Amino acid sequence: MVAPDRQPTLADVARWAGVSVATASRVLNRSAPVNEDTAARVERAVADLGYVRQRSPHLARGHSGAVSVVVFDDMLRYQRDSFYSRLLVGAERAALRAGRELVVSTALRNAPRDTLLRYLCGGHVDGVVMVGMPSDGAPAQVVREAGVPVMCVGRPAVAGLSYVDANNTGGARQAVSYLISSGRQAIATIAGPSNMIVADDRLAGYRSALAEGGLAPDGIVCRGDFTVDSGEHAMLRLLDRYPALDAVFAASDLMAFGALRGLRRLGVRVPDQVAVVGFDDGTLARHTMPRLTTVRQPVEEMGARAVAELLVADESCRATVLKTSLVLRESA
Known part of the structure; x- marks a missing residue:
């Protein structure tokens, strides 16, 4: 590996030591325990590159x-x-x-x-x-x-x-609690990607509401990626596996719009047969058919x-x- 021909950065130190930037930062800041071998590699990289911590100009x-x-x-x-x-x-x-x-x-x-x-x-x-x-x-x-x-x-x-x-967990909990109070019993969620904190927080709120409402806390989960197409595909998969579904909480308005599109394709009436709730309350929510019940976050x-x-x-x-x-x- 060749040393950079400029003032080295923390990213250069991490690359030279073969560790993540976060690990290199932990070693230099002593903000969390790091094993001795890793710490030694980072310190050696600092010396090899001549890295100097400095404030921005x-x-x-x-x-x-x-x-x-x-x-x-x-x-x-x-x-x-x-x-x-x-x-x-x-x-x-x-x-x-x-x-x-x-x-x-x-x-x-x-x-x-x-x-x-x-x-x-x-x-x-x-x-x-x-x-x-x-x-x-x-x-x-x-x-x-x-x-x-x-x-x-x-x-x-x-x-x-x-x-x-935004209070993602609390907002999701409120949405699903509302569905339960409206008499819905088979409530699925179209969650976001598993590598995104916001998706995990909204999924946690969904499961918390189910547990508080006396329903199986794991729920019925199908994941999307916060796009319209992923919401539609998830909705079709859910109905194929669980035809008795009577409500869906989608973790974004775009996925809720996709869910509505999938339900329309199958001739399922909303909300008579399946209720749909989204999360965001952007402009789209006021222009779906039917108009979308959703969690408003103050974006x-x-x-x-x-x-x-x-x-x-x-x-x-x-x-x-x-x-x-x-x-x-x-x-x-």
Whole structure:
């Protein structure tokens, strides 16, 4: 392996030592126990590369005038999902109030990000809001190591990172409790991907409501990926396996829309035969047939709070969880 011909970063140290960025960060910060052999490899990499921990240049010369939002998703989904546009509306308003411009980037979750990280750590922005961050937390670790503040939208999988989120567990619990109180007994869920914290939190709320309502707590689960097509495919699979279903809680409005489309294809009446509830309350929810009962999360406020909290001169770890509410319409 060849040493970089520039100032080495934490990512370079991790690569040289053959460990994750999060592990390298834990060794250097002594924030969690790491076995001796791994720690020695990281320390040897630091010496070999001449790595020096330093604060971002912008901290020494005042603010740069910009805040970055990085969305870890592919460009097509970024353009199609109104969640992102609504989030950015709130973020931009907060940035303008603080006298900053908003710089928006997208990045695939599993793709190399060295160029993006060098930009974020190079003094070009006063802080970074990360949306849908990969579960290893590596991008946030690298940026924070450079002295640039980081705020996550959505509860991160790794500890020690500040975040703003909606009450995903509580919102899902309220939705499913409503279905139970309406007399529904065979309630399935179309959950999100198993590698996303938001999907796990909403699944936990679904199961909590089932247990509180005296139903089998494991429930009936089929997973999608927060897209319309995945919701439709999941709905068709569920009805094939469980024809007696009388309700479905979908972990996003897009998947709920897909579920409605699948039910329509099969001639199943909503809500007479199967009730459908989503999660988000974007514009789509008011234009489905029938109109979608869903959990409203304050997406614009999440974006605004993320930027506002990011620019607070405080390095403590902060968690802001915003309330959700159930919006009743004709689908349930």
